Amino acid sequence: MNKRLLFAAFFCLTFGAVMAQTQITGRTTVNFNFGWKFHRGDLFGAQTVQLNDAVWRNIDLPHDWSIEGPYDSRWASSTAYLPGGIGWYRKHFTVPSNYSKQKVFLYFDGVYNNSEVWINGKYLGKRPNGYISFQYDLTPYLKFGGANCVAVKVDHSKYGDSRWYTGSGIYRDVKLIMSGYAHIAQWGIAVTTPKVSAIQSDIQVATTVVNELDRQSDLKLENVLLAGHDTIAKTDAVEIALNPGSKETKQQSFPVHNPRLWSVRSPFLYTLVTSVMQDGKLLDRQYTRVGIRDLRFDPNQGFFLNGESVKLKGICMHHEAGCLGSAVPDKVIAHRLDVLKEMGCNAIRTSHNEYSSAFLDLCDQKGFLVMDEAFDEWELPKLKWLQGWNNGTPGKDGYSEYFKEWGKRDLKDQVLRDRNHPSVIMWSIGNEIDYPNDPYSHPILNDATNPQTFARYNPKLPNANRLGVIARELVSVVKQIDTTRPVTAGLASAVMSNETGYADALDLTGYNYQEDLYAVHHAKYPKRVLFGSETGMSLQAWKAVTNHDYVLGQFLWTGIEYLGEAGKYPNHVNTAGVIDLAAHKKPEFYFRQSLWSDKPMVYIGTSDPQKRNEPTSLWSHKQADPVWNWKEGQLIRVLSFTNCEETELFLNNRSLGIRKLADSPQKVLAWDVPFEPGVLKAVGRNHGQQVAVSELKSVGPPTQLLARTNTKVLKADRKDLALIEIYLADKDGNPVYLNNTEVTCRVTGPVRLLGLEDSNPDNIENYKDNHRMTYKGRLLLYVQSLDVPAKATIFLSAPDLKSVAFTIAVTK
Numbered sequence: 001m002n003k004r005l006l007f008a009a010f011f012c013l014t015f016g017a018v019m020a021q022t023q024i025t026g027r028t029t030v031n032f033n034f035g036w037k038f039h040r041g042d043l044f045g046a047q048t049v050q051l052n053d054a055v056w057r058n059i060d061l062p063h064d065w066s067i068e069g070p071y072d073s074r075w076a077s078s079t080a081y082l083p084g085g086i087g088w089y090r091k092h093f094t095v096p097s098n099y100s101k102q103k104v105f106l107y108f109d110g111v112y113n114n115s116e117v118w119i120n121g122k123y124l125g126k127r128p129n130g131y132i133s134f135q136y137d138l139t140p141y142l143k144f145g146g147a148n149c150v151a152v153k154v155d156h157s158k159y160g161d162s163r164w165y166t167g168s169g170i171y172r173d174v175k176l177i178m179s180g181y182a183h184i185a186q187w188g189i190a191v192t193t194p195k196v197s198a199i200q201s202d203i204q205v206a207t208t209v210v211n212e213l214d215r216q217s218d219l220k221l222e223n224v225l226l227a228g229h230d231t232i233a234k235t236d237a238v239e240i241a242l243n244p245g246s247k248e249t250k251q252q253s254f255p256v257h258n259p260r261l262w263s264v265r266s267p268f269l270y271t272l273v274t275s276v277m278q279d280g281k282l283l284d285r286q287y288t289r290v291g292i293r294d295l296r297f298d299p300n301q302g303f304f305l306n307g308e309s310v311k312l313k314g315i316c317m318h319h320e321a322g323c324l325g326s327a328v329p330d331k332v333i334a335h336r337l338d339v340l341k342e343m344g345c346n347a348i349r350t351s352h353n354e355y356s357s358a359f360l361d362l363c364d365q366k367g368f369l370v371m372d373e374a375f376d377e378w379e380l381p382k383l384k385w386l387q388g389w390n391n392g393t394p395g396k397d398g399y400s401e402y403f404k405e406w407g408k409r410d411l412k413d414q415v416l417r418d419r420n421h422p423s424v425i426m427w428s429i430g431n432e433i434d435y436p437n438d439p440y441s442h443p444i445l446n447d448a449t450n451p452q453t454f455a456r457y458n459p460k461l462p463n464a465n466r467l468g469v470i471a472r473e474l475v476s477v478v479k480q481i482d483t484t485r486p487v488t489a490g491l492a493s494a495v496m497s498n499e500t501g502y503a504d505a506l507d508l509t510g511y512n513y514q515e516d517l518y519a520v521h522h523a524k525y526p527k528r529v530l531f532g533s534e535t536g537m538s539l540q541a542w543k544a545v546t547n548h549d550y551v552l553g554q555f556l557w558t559g560i561e562y563l564g565e566a567g568k569y570p571n572h573v574n575t576a577g578v579i580d581l582a583a584h585k586k587p588e589f590y591f592r593q594s595l596w597s598d599k600p601m602v603y604i605g606t607s608d609p610q611k612r613n614e615p616t617s618l619w620s621h622k623q624a625d626p627v628w629n630w631k632e633g634q635l636i637r638v639l640s641f642t643n644c645e646e647t648e649l650f651l652n653n654r655s656l657g658i659r660k661l662a663d664s665p666q667k668v669l670a671w672d673v674p675f676e677p678g679v680l681k682a683v684g685r686n687h688g689q690q691v692a693v694s695e696l697k698s699v700g701p702p703t704q705l706l707a708r709t710n711t712k713v714l715k716a717d718r719k720d721l722a723l724i725e726i727y728l729a730d731k732d733g734n735p736v737y738l739n740n741t742e743v744t745c746r747v748t749g750p751v752r753l754l755g756l757e758d759s760n761p762d763n764i765e766n767y768k769d770n771h772r773m774t775y776k777g778r779l780l781l782y783v784q785s786l787d788v789p790a791k792a793t794i795f796l797s798a799p800d801l802k803s804v805a806f807t808i809a810v811t812k
Contacts, residue, residue, distance in 0.1 A: 026275065026282035028099075028178040032106070033061040034718060035091060036170075040065055042086040047118040047151040053090050060718060061174055063089075064112075064167040066156070067325025071764040073569040076160030076386040076395065080563035080572040081764070084159025084168050089152040095178075097145030102178040103212060104142055105186075106150065107135040109172035109356055112326065114155040120148055128402040129410045130156075130166060131319075131353040133417055135177070135186060158397040160384050163376065164318050164574075165563035167326025172356050180283030182217040182276060185210045185247060187416040189274055189288050192484050196294035196306065198261065203290070204253040205235070207274055211242035219278050221250055225290070226271040232256055237277075261306050262291030262422045264346045267367035269422070289364055291422025297486055297508060297529045299522075303552040305369075311545060312369060312553025313596045314347030315340060315578070316534055318562040319355055322581030323755030323767040324782065325563075330358050331721040332782070337366050339583050340559055344596025349490075349533065349555040352376035352431040354414045363423035371488070371510075371533070371555065372418055373428035374411050378470055379403050380439040380462060382432075388568035408477050415481045426485055426508060428533070429474040432492035433467060434502060440464035444499045451516060452493060468501025475505050490533035494521065503528070508552070510534070513618060515544035522550055531555075536618030537578075537588060539667055542595055556592070557619060561759065573761035576619040580759035582780035587641075588621040594641040594667060600691035602642040602684035604649070606630070609637040609672060622668070627737050628696035630675040640669040644684030644692055652678040700730035702739050702777070704802035707794070713809045714785035714792070716750065722808055724781040726796060728774060736777045741798045743779055744771040749792030750810045754782035785810050 037056035045051055066082045075081045095104060113130030124136040142148055156168040188208035195202040211217045218241050224234040235252040242248060260268040269289045276284040296304040303310055321328040347369040363370050383394035418424050436445055436455030442464040445457040475487045486507030494514050497503040510533025511517060518530055531552035535541040545551045561577035578589040590603035605624025624639040640647050649656040649671050659669035677698035684692035706729045711722035726743060727735040747753050755767055760775035772779060783794060789812045797803040
């Protein structure tokens, strides 16, 4: 049996296993990620059934071909000097014949970009937007019980079409969905909570049902709310009479007594079960996670969640993950969110595009507040730097090419898909669309009130009055679907946007790097709700939040380092993040933790006081590396970040003095210490009691590799993942931060190596090789399970160092 027939048999078995559940759930959703064929490059006739794709590469989705490289200076710095191009995907499958009376849909969570889809040679459509989710109806063209072929063309020929790394390909999940011909519409369930209290909350459900039969359907619709397996509330069944080819939306509501409210600290989720029935037979059933919570935004007092004042301690982030590119497994997203949560972060801005459904699911589960953003440009393009940031001649390819035709539809689909996530608290219709002179200009830029003196009015550029017109249109699109959340945007020039009606179109006004305008504009526009939609790392930017009740909070640029928006080749990473590409905590992480976290903490790091350490940009980090290896007697600056009342520093158990946080306006404690080898320790105290400790040791040269992972068992599902930290260590097992060497990884058994991440912004080794140089003595290794239960072994080696090997069990 060849591989294609083997997979078809496996697929049918999977269907058969699911079918038993189908009789209960009324809807079958099958993971469609496995067993695809891939060809890099264009190929005439690749959509035809007759094409022989036997020599094509076998892959599983999600897949990003750009991250496979190679790096090259001829590509764009904005997208990390990695290639775009054209790629084709094909998959052969069988839908059992007893599904012939079902509707069958193919759902894509995201394809970058310009995707076109065929089924059995029949063209289904095109979607230019690389971040939006979409689905096609396969039913009219399927051969039930026979062989079918789906083909997808992805055209990312305009590789420099973004200001950050996008990836290329079917980089998110794909699903096959089967339901009755009378079924719930795509994203056809809307859950709102018009009344929220700890005593009683009301839930309202609007369900859109579609009849695709050629006859009238008399249906019943019911909603049940579960907490775990317990029924909490349910609606009476409502009758719906649908004519052929029609649809109808029904409103149902019910009270929930003594509800558990969703919050940042306690993100409790209920499950709403929505069922469509006919003559006692279940036709369709969907499950929606529901968080009961109340949002309030006040122009004078800020943001309230369930009546409690909450400051947004937020970060901006892009959607890729270093060596994994844009094809990021859920476990990696979860790990990154856990690290951000540890910092005290409670909010995330999805800059500057729609994220995956899995990402928002995790934000729901972990208690993050999300600013759900749609666009980085509208009808006109922004500059994309191709030869290094602010260097050379920029490009202008991008989404603006499609905005006029697709913009409103893309925004509508985003709101429809994401509206039930309790984590989503605001919609953003754009980021820095009003960047002065890129592309719009306005006479107000010549006014003395404009703090951005680098940009003066250029009458040759498009007039910014268009911003107000388009903004009002986009806000209207959102409001037609969801009136429970405010609409905002990240404004680059508040002065210009005030003049053009852009700011007035918004419910919340986000300012990017314009904290000095808060007080002035709060007085001038007293009904305006303000926040920092994008800010630098400075303490002053945070004080602009804490010193004013009316400022909702801030979103730092940025939470995590990201590929693209880079400097000159070979630099390909933007290093603004407080954690690096491998989710390692940088010193700036601990400074932000000292400001944002309620848990007592203390951190110490060191630097050479003879070197300049002043901030050089809005995104500069503090120099405080976790190193205690210097020249004997050299005067070293020791910096401590803490939220404790006082910190005492010890060197080899000898006290070097106490520093009180109240005496440090900059929230940084400092000692100048002559270096001597040994142990440097900081003890944080509250009310005289020790509550936190941080320690640095002098270390020897590296003699061995260490590997650490919390994952000892993987599921044999071709999806599960182990994150393995690799360290250079001295003879005593202490991590050696300053040394680097090449590490080689070899795996045996039912696992595959997904990548090795070093976080070095200038290392252009191929990400898909099994060897890589460490950076700051570390690497992060990603290993993914296959579908065979057995023992897997990971071997790690490096020149002149003791190697390490360990096993992971892969189980059913």
